[in-house]
Amino acid sequence: xxxxxxxxxxxxxxxxxxxxxxxxxxxxxxxxxxxxxxxxxxxxxxxxxxxxxxxxxxxxxxxxxxxxxxxxxxxxxxxxxxxxxxxxxxxxxxxxxxxxxxxxxxxxxxxxxxx
Numbered sequence: 001x002x003x004x005x006x007x008x009x010x011x012x013x014x015x016x017x018x019x020x021x022x023x024x025x026x027x028x029x030x031x032x033x034x035x036x037x038x039x040x041x042x043x044x045x046x047x048x049x050x051x052x053x054x055x056x057x058x059x060x061x062x063x064x065x066x067x068x069x070x071x072x073x074x075x076x077x078x079x080x081x082x083x084x085x086x087x088x089x090x091x092x093x094x095x096x097x098x099x100x101x102x103x104x105x106x107x108x109x110x111x112x113x114x115x
Contacts, residue, residue: 031085
C-alpha cells in the first residue's frame, strides 16, 4: 500500500513539472509571436497575482524585459513566473477613421430627419 502511494505521488509531481514546462513554453511562444517594441502593448499577469502593463523591449532565453509606459521602468520577468499574457489593442488609425465616418453619417441622417 505504501509503495502504491509513493508511486502515485511521484506521478503527480512528474506531471506537474511537465505542465509547468508546457505553460512556460506557451508564454515564451506568445511573447515571441507578439514581438517587441512600443507598438505592442501587453498586460502580463504573474502567478503571484500582480499585473504589469507595458511593452516587451527585449527577450532572452529564460526571461523578457517589460517597459512600463507611464514610468519607463524596466521589469525583468521570468517566463516561468507568468500566468497570462494579453495584448492590449488600441484602435488603429484606420479603425478610428471608420468610426469617425460612421458617426458623421449617423449625424447627417439625424439632421435630415429633423428637417
